[in-house]
Amino acid sequence: MNRRRLGRRLAGFATLLALAAACGDSTSGDDASDLPPLDIVCTDGSPTLELRCPTELDLGCVAAEGVPAHYGVVAAACDGAPPTVACTPPDGSTFAPGDAFVSCTATATSGETESCTFPVHALPAGGFELLCADPVGASCAGAATPVDVPDPTVVERCGTLVGALASDAPAGGFAVGETVVTFLGSGAGGFAASCGTTVTVTDDAPPTLVCPPEATVVRAAADAEAAPPAATATDACAGELPAVPLPGTLPRGSWPVEYTATDPAGLTASCRTEVTVLDAFAVEGLRVARARLQADDTTSVTLVWEPSAGADATGYRVERAGDPAGPWTALETLGAAELLHTDPALPGTAAWYRVVTLAGALDGGASVPVRALAVTDAGYDLRGQRVPTISFDTTLYGVVRHPVDLGRGPYPLVLMLHGNHGNCRPSWGGDDQCSQTQDHECHWPTFTTTPNAEGLIYAAETLAAHGVVAVSVSGNAVNCRDDYIFERTELLLEHLRRWRTWVVTGGDPFGTTFVGRIDLARTGLVGHSRGGEAVSHGPARLAATPIPGVALGSVFAIAPTDYHEPWPTAAAYAVVAPGCDGDVPTSHPIAIYDRSLQPPGRPRSQVFFIGANHNYFNTEWRSDDNELERVCWERDQVGAEAQRGMLDPVLAAWFEGTLVPGGALEPFLRADGDTPRGIEALAGVDLDLRWSHAAEERLTIDDLSGAGAPAVNLLGEPNSQSGFSTSRACYENGCDASFDHPLDALLLSWDGGAGTATWGLGTLDATSRPTLSFRVVSRVSTLNDGLTEQEFAVRLVDADGTVVEFPVSTVRRVPHLYTAVQRYEVLQTVRVPLGPLAAWTPGFDAAGLARFELQTGLAGHTRGSLLVTDLELSSY
Numbered sequence: 008m009n010r011r012r013l014g015r016r017l018a019g020f021a022t023l024l025a026l027a028a029a030c031g032d033s034t035s036g037d038d039a040s041d042l043p044p045l046d047i048v049c050t051d052g053s054p055t056l057e058l059r060c061p062t063e064l065d066l067g068c069v070a071a072e073g074v075p076a077h078y079g080v081v082a083a084a085c086d087g088a089p090p091t092v093a094c095t096p097p098d099g100s101t102f103a104p105g106d107a108f109v110s111c112t113a114t115a116t117s118g119e120t121e122s123c124t125f126p127v128h129a130l131p132a133g134g135f136e137l138l139c140a141d142p143v144g145a146s147c148a149g150a151a152t153p154v155d156v157p158d159p160t161v162v163e164r165c166g167t168l169v170g171a172l173a174s175d176a177p178a179g180g181f182a183v184g185e186t187v188v189t190f191l192g193s194g195a196g197g198f199a200a201s202c203g204t205t206v207t208v209t210d211d212a213p214p215t216l217v218c219p220p221e222a223t224v225v226r227a228a229a230d231a232e233a234a235p236p237a238a239t240a241t242d243a244c245a246g247e248l249p250a251v252p253l254p255g256t257l258p259r260g261s262w263p264v265e266y267t268a269t270d271p272a273g274l275t276a277s278c279r280t281e282v283t284v285l286d287a288f289a290v291e292g293l294r295v296a297r298a299r300l301q302a303d304d305t306t307s308v309t310l311v312w313e314p315s316a317g318a319d320a321t322g323y324r325v326e327r328a329g330d331p332a333g334p335w336t337a338l339e340t341l342g343a344a345e346l347l348h349t350d351p352a353l354p355g356t357a358a359w360y361r362v363v364t365l366a367g368a369l370d371g372g373a374s375v376p377v378r379a380l381a382v383t384d385a386g387y388d389l390r391g392q393r394v395p396t397i398s399f400d401t402t403l404y405g406v407v408r409h410p411v412d413l414g415r416g417p418y419p420l421v422l423m424l425h426g427n428h429g430n431c432r433p434s435w436g437g438d439d440q441c442s443q444t445q446d447h448e449c450h451w452p453t454f455t456t457t458p459n460a461e462g463l464i465y466a467a468e469t470l471a472a473h474g475v476v477a478v479s480v481s482g483n484a485v486n487c488r489d490d491y492i493f494e495r496t497e498l499l500l501e502h503l504r505r506w507r508t509w510v511v512t513g514g515d516p517f518g519t520t521f522v523g524r525i526d527l528a529r530t531g532l533v534g535h536s537r538g539g540e541a542v543s544h545g546p547a548r549l550a551a552t553p554i555p556g557v558a559l560g561s562v563f564a565i566a567p568t569d570y571h572e573p574w575p576t577a578a579a580y581a582v583v584a585p586g587c588d589g590d591v592p593t594s595h596p597i598a599i600y601d602r603s604l605q606p607p608g609r610p611r612s613q614v615f616f617i618g619a620n621h622n623y624f625n626t627e628w629r630s631d632d633n634e635l636e637r638v639c640w641e642r643d644q645v646g647a648e649a650q651r652g653m654l655d656p657v658l659a660a661w662f663e664g665t666l667v668p669g670g671a672l673e674p675f676l677r678a679d680g681d682t683p684r685g686i687e688a689l690a691g692v693d694l695d696l697r698w699s700h701a702a703e704e705r706l707t708i709d710d711l712s713g714a715g716a717p718a719v720n721l722l723g724e725p726n727s728q729s730g731f732s733t734s735r736a737c738y739e740n741g742c743d744a745s746f747d748h749p750l751d752a753l754l755l756s757w758d759g760g761a762g763t764a765t766w767g768l769g770t771l772d773a774t775s776r777p778t779l780s781f782r783v784v785s786r787v788s789t790l791n792d793g794l795t796e797q798e799f800a801v802r803l804v805d806a807d808g809t810v811v812e813f814p815v816s817t818v819r820r821v822p823h824l825y826t827a828v829q830r831y832e833v834l835q836t837v838r839v840p841l842g843p844l845a846a847w848t849p850g851f852d853a854a855g856l857a858r859f860e861l862q863t864g865l866a867g868h869t870r871g872s873l874l875v876t877d878l879e880l881s882s883y
Contacts, residue, residue: 049085056090058082058113060123066102068165069129073103076127082113090115104131133166133195139202144209147244151180152208159190159202166194181208183244183271210272214248216240218266218278224257225287227364227372229316232256233284240268240276257284259318286317287364287371295360295379296347296656296689298472299465300408305352306381308360308472311656311685312346315364317371324363324370325350331359331376340365346688356381356412380410382471387505387516390446394501395552397485397494402447403502404481406460408471413520419529419560419666420506421470422499423479425459425625426536426568427491430483432457438630441487448483459483462627463535469655473663476525478502482538492571495541496548499532503549503557511556527554529666531561533658535624536591539567539582543599546577561665563658565624569595574602579665579703581612581676583654584833585619586695586825587639589632593831594747600699601750604877607705610665612676615833616653617695617825623647624654643826645692652690656683676700677883678780678819678836695825697835699782704882706776708859709766711736711751711876720878724767730864731755731762733872742874745787746832756790756872761864766878770806770855776880777841779803779859782834783815785823788872794823797873800862801839806855811844814865821873832874838881 049055059081066076078098084090094111106129112122130136138160145154156176161168173191187203194200219236226233235257238250250266257264262284267277292313299307310325325348326335339348350360357380364371385407391400410418429439431449439457442449449456460481467477480502485491510527513519534542546559561579568591580603584596600613618639622628623646633639645653657676664672674680678698687694709720717736720726728734733756737743742752755764773779785797798821802812815821819837824830841853859878863871 055085056082056113056115056119056121057084058090058092058111058121058123060111060125063125064109064127066127066129068132068134069102069104070132071104073101073129075099075101078109078111078125080111080123082121084115084117084119086115086117088116102127102129104129104134130165131198134198135164135166135168135192135194135200136162137172137190137192137200137202138162139190139204142205142207144207145181147183147208147210149180149244150246151177151182152244153180154206154208156188156204156206159204161192166198168192169194176206181206183208183210210244210270210274212243213274214240214242214245214268214270214276216250216266216268216276216278218280221281221283223283223285223369225285225319225366225369225371226259226317228288229286232258235264235282238266242268242270244272245270257282259284259286285319285366285369285371287320287366287369288315288317289364289372290315290323290362290374292683292685293360293362293374293377294656294685295377295469295472295659296685297465297652298379298382298469300382300384300468301352304383306379306468306472307349307351308353308358308379309347309349309689310360310362310377311683311689312362312374313684314343314346315371317364317366319366320364320371321367322365324365326361326363327354328359328361328376329355329357331378335361346685353379353381356410357415378474379472380412380415380474382408382468383411384408385517385520388447389505392501394494394497396497399445401445401484401498402481403505404447404460404483405478405502406464406467406480407476407478408464408467409476410471410474413524415474416524417526418474418476418524419531419662420525420527421467421475421477421531421533421662421666422502423463423467423477423533424482424495424499424535424538424541425462425479426482426534426538427486428457428459428536428625428628430457430459430486431455439627443487445484447481456483458627459486459625462625463533465626465651466533466655466658469659470662473659475531475662475666476521478506490570492537492540492568493544493548495538496544499541499545500549500552500554503527503530503554507554507557527557529560530557531563531662531666532559533563533565534567535565536621537568539564539596540569540571540573540599543567543573543575543580543582544571546575547573550577561662563661564596564599565654566591566621567596567599569598572602573599575599576603576606576608579609579611581614581661583619583624584613584615585621586615586617586827587619587633587644588621589634589636589638590621592747593833594749597747597833598749601748604701605707607701608703610672610677610703611699611701612661612672612678613699614657615697615835616650617697618643618645619650619653620644623650626651638829639827645690645694649690649692649694653686653694653696656686656689677702678838695822697822697833699834699836700780700838701836701877701879702778702881702883704776706880708768708771708878708880709876710878711753716751717753720766722767722769722771724769726767727765728753728755729763730757730760731764732758734762734764737874743786743832745830746784746874748834750876752834752874752876754786754872754874755861755863756788757863758790758870760869761862763863764861764875766859768856768858770857771880773841773853773856773880776882777853778838778881778883779841780836780838780877780879780881781875782836782877783821783873783875784832784834785821786832786872786874787824787830790870790872791823794868794871797821797823797871798865798868799871799873800865801837802860802862803839803841803844803851804857804860805852806857807850807852808857809848809850809852811848811851812862834874834876836877
């Protein structure tokens with residue numbers, strides 16, 4: 008309540024206007040005589056009504072039981088009759104101490120009404136009033152501003168203040184804005200009075216903002232945007248405020264960035280700086296490419312990776328940790344061209360590694376960590392053992408490499424078997440020689456036993472570092488004998504029977520070491536040469552003679568022979584066909600792969616390894632088999648280190664994709680990507696690996712084997728070939744003497760014109776099989792003279808006639824042959840992902856494919872000849 012209002016109350020009753028009625032009047036209460044007359048003029052005969060009420064009534068000091076009050080309300084009307092006046096509460100009502108309101112209404116005989124309302128104030132006997140100060144203003148001096156708020160005036164009309172005034176003013180100061188400070192005073196008999204003073208703290212100054220200096224930041228991934236450096240502002244009222252950069256994210260390049268800070272009052276400050284964004288993306292493809300058990304029982308680990316796709320990457324920092332979440336220890340910093348690091352001694356039983364891409368002194372992206380396990384050795388040499396189909400007692404000899412920490416298992420088991428090779432090594436040097444033996448060892452004087460099984464230990468150690476129990480077994484006792492392929496298969500199965508015992512119940516020579524530590528339902532086989540054919544027979548032979556709890560999930564054959572036509576369809580199957588094999592004809596591994604394609608159900612991969620010979624996959628096979636039959640000159644071969652540098656990581660990747668639950672084959676293993684640069688770094692040369700792949704779930708559209716080929720495909724839809732000088736279905740050597748595949752193909756040749764080969768698809772729904780693939784090879788033909796790469800167009804047409812067309816080189820390079828003395832036409836797979844085609848081509852509908860076409864005769868390729876087969880849709 009302000010001073011002016013109190014002054015009116017101290018004057019007693021407010022002055023009431025008097026009434027002088029020219030037509031008629033009425034009063035409420037008996038105090039009308041104190042009012043001046045009402046001067047109402049009725050000039051035009053219209054009904055007029057006027058009501059006069061007091062502004063307020065102050066009853067002064069009132070006892071608790073209250074006092075009656077008369078209002079002195081007056082009214083006048085021009086219609087000749089006094090108006091009636093009714094008040095609520097009625098005139099003469101008793102008012103207790105406190106504040107109340109009275110509402111009165113005057114009603115003329117015409118029905119016209121007027122109303123008024125006024126307050127009635129009664130101060131209790133013994134009471135007083137508090138008169139607060141007028142509003143107080145201040146400028147902020149922080150988050151809480153000190154303000155001196157005057158105490159109110161105590162007006163002791165009916166009583167006195169007892170004790171000190173109380174206040175709810177904040178002790179620490181006032182926030183920006185309005186705050187009402189309430190004062191409370193106490194009197195006798197429980198009387199209390201209060202009033203308030205409004206305190207307003209204003210913010211009149213904008214924040215203070217200083218931009219960060221020109222900065223350089225790094226994008227860690229191609230799909231990421233870099234954020235400018237953070238900046239803060241200070242404000243006299245709000246303290247520290249965030250400064251918002253615009254733009255908030257940046258691509259590669261140099262950009263002006265404006266920062267803005269806004270305080271709670273809406274006042275802003277801004278500044279500008281320059282930010283440079285560098286691209287140093289995290290590397291992909293980090294892998295444990297090689298592991299070696301050292302003489303001091305430590306494990307060395309070689310890591311490789313793909314180069315960063317970031318244009319500003321200047322190098323890499325290799326880091327190691329005992330846990331995938333870190334903390335990380337830096338091991339080495341390398342240049343941008345280096346894609347390999349060897350940790351000479353893995354600490355403990357397991358370690359995680361990652362590679363951080365660098366942009367000068369700045370860190371870019373960090374790779375996904377990979378794990379490496381420390382490796383240890385074991386072995387067994389069981390003499391005089393019986394093996395089914397082997398006519399003599401023999402030796403079960405195995406060289407074992409496994410993770411030191413078996414508690415991280417159970418691990419898959421992989422058995423490895425070498426091929427036919429001399430088993431006696433002369434002490435004076437020279438090549439290994441053949442001696443028929445029954446117990447693994449050479450018994451000739453002055454000769455030692457050729458360690459053929461040890462020749463695959465390098466791959467076993469790498470597998471062990473990946474979490475595999477790998478065993479290289481000796482076939483010395485069945486070497487140097489005619490054939491003995493099936494005996495090798497039985498030898499492997501007998502080793503598996505022993506491993507089942509060691510895993511389930513234990514026993515000599517391992518005791519309980521491996522009990523429960525190996526998952527025999529995830530068993531793999533690796534074989535080289537005749538060992539490669541033996542493992543290729545493994546799935547069928549195990550199905551015929553099951554071993555409880557043992558399941559072959561994956562087989563990897565290296566340059567296998569094909570004397571007995573294995574048909575490995577019951578397991579995931581991969582085969583290496585060396586391009587410079589002077590021992591086993593190229594047709595052998597290729598034929599096994601081709602037979603494995605039907606029926607589908609497991610993944611299949613074949614790699615034609617240009618420049619690889621037969622022997623160098625085994626470290627103990629030291630001679631070049633091309634000395635026996637010249638397939639390649641030495642200058643055209645990649646060499647022993649490169650062959651083993653390829654096999655080490657490829658084996659590990661294959662088994663991780665086929666034996667690890669939830670694993671998936673990497674793109675290069677399924678002909679979807681190039682050979683990883685990191686694997687080439689380990690090999691030390693550029694590798695020419697030509698992959699064929701068939702997914703486990705697939706629909707064969709045409710393999711040219713149907714009775715109506717090439718005019719009708721396996722869907723029963725029509726095919727056509729136009730514009731070719733030659734177009735015909737052919738089989739094996741009926742296609743070409745250099746065509747080493749035992750299957751049908753479509754031979755297409757053109758000379759100076761464009762040809763189109765069309766496969767009708769009806770309205771084939773490819774949504775559940777999103778990849779279309781075919782196998783193709785550029786032929787040994789004078790029409791291809793001068794070519795290094797074959798080029799043709801791939802075309803897909805949907806049911807509505809929407810066309811997608813692109814050169815084959817956009818999805819896969821099709822090289823023309825390779826350097827060798829004897830060259831063969833080996834098919835490779837071209838895989839076309841349908842999802843991107845639909846995304847790139849508006850209206851293209853993979854749910855209704857009408858036809859697939861190959862068009863030849865492109866610029867620079869107006870002459871040529873190729874073979875095509877195995878047109879399929881696959882599940883990935």
